[in-house]
Amino acid sequence: MTYKNIGNSPIPFAPNEFAKRVINWQRQHGRHDLPWQQYNQPYHVLVSELMLQQTQVSTVIPYFHNWIVKFPDFNTLASAQEDQVLNAWQGLGYYSRARNLHRAAQFVVAQYNGQLPDSPELLREVPGVGPYTAGAITAFAFNKPAAIVDGNVKRLFARYFGIEGDLSSTQLNRKLWQLAERYTPNHNNRAYAQGLLDLGATLCKPRQPKCEECPLQKTCNAFATHRVDTLPTAKKKKQIPTKQGYFLYSLTAAGVLLEQRPSDGIWPRLWSFPELKQASHEFTEHGSFKHVFSHYRLNALVYNASSENKAERLHHTALKRVAVEDLDQVGLPAPIRKYLDTQLQRLDK
DNA sequence: AATTCGTGGCG
DNA sequence: TCGCCAAGAAT
Structure with a gap:
């Protein structure tokens, strides 16, 4: 890992110290009342994670409640009509996710007798489950170690490690996943993963981050080099027709x-x-x-x-x-x- | 690698 | 009004 020598770049916390701080912060200041956290069961985690893809928590919450009432478990969802599934999803957007979730339930019922596997590798085979969601399910549903890299983690890592460049590039994506793997704790990964997301959502926000309250501030590269407002690097937007x-x-x-x-x-x-x-x-x-x-x-x-x-x-x-x-x-x-x-x-x- | 998938909220 | 962006995946 190389660090751009701007100002006084701090030396990052070691993985164990980093994780410890994230976990402690999560337990004191993180979110514990999200609807899907009241279950922490594989089905509920899968439903919430697919709904949350590119969608904000506040938008998902009412859909999640309604969904669980209509489709309380894998079997119910697997045997539901597609129109009913799409009706429950209407207004949430990215409708392939609804059909993916429907197929996922059928897949889990047929392939695993209704029991989701607990490894990222096997979870990746489930329809609609990509690299992030596979890690998230492993962490949230099973509390087992697996890396997660989503928008929150990308932004937090880009700032904390002082990473410049297009985060969607293959090269930086690989680097971010390597960092995420290295910093994933062997224990308490549920709290750690939730902590990363909560930090990204409540403190290390895209705009007006609350660095004063951040448990990582002492060794945050962007904070030390006054680049919190310029990291992650803004990507050029092309205008839409x-x-x-x-x-x-x-x-x-x-x-x-x-x-x-x-x-x-x-x-x-x-x-x-x-x-x-x-x-x-x-x-x-x-x-x-x-x-x-x-x-x-x-x-x-x-x-x-x-x-x-x-x-x-x-x-x-x-x-x-x-x-x-x-x-x-x-x-x-x-x-x-x-x-x-x-x-x-x-x-x- | 680059596109194509929604929608709502917010500054 | 307008651009930004959100717990990404599939192709």
Whole structure:
């Protein structure tokens, strides 16, 4: 390990001292009331970890509660209908995760009789479980040693060790995992892993970190070299394109006209307003909405599809009407659900 | 290696 | 309003 010689770069704590401080801090100041911590069981840890991928804790919490009520264990989830799974996930985003979790339950039931394995290597074979999640399950569900590297750990390590450069590069990713392995304690890894995440979430935050309260401040490279605000190195962002979308809206006494989207692309397997590939003069305008995805902006135009025959003719995929009272049997994308809710509220008044 | 997967909150 | 970013994985 080489350290950039800026100012007085401190010598990092040895792994045992580092882990000891993280664990002690976690026990005194860390989070202990997160819903999934009340279980610490493999199923609950798996559910929470997949929900938490690229998603903030506060967003996940209500979904987690609802999920556990609907699908309390591996067997229940494994035998559930996909539409029910997607309905419970609707609004949470990254919908492949829902299908991965569904497949994961079926995999664990079929392969392991409902018992998750306790090693990162075997966990990696579970659908939706990557290197981070495999380590997290090993730590949280089994309290066994395994490294975790997520956004929090990357940021904390980049600052603590004074690592510059693009953290998403293969080279630095390898370095971060090596550091994470080296600093993983042989005991109490559940508290250690939770401590790393809690430090990253509450003290070593992206903006306005609270270095005064940090148990690692004394030997933090970024703190000593006044680089807390410049580490980790900001990566150059490329701007996202704007796409146009054209949807059909039709609400009758029989329900809402919907199509199930294909398994690839945006909103896979969710139910949405039927989408046209291009603008059409055959319909009148009903409304519009805008939506921002991680990789493009969507400007959507919604047509009045009073004539269902016309809609069918412009479409290859099967359309169906879903009664309003049956909308909780399918998963709707967030902006579609919003648009629909607005219309339904108008009808109630 | 680079893309493609959502959504909501916050400064 | 706008960019940032969050317990990443799959391809």
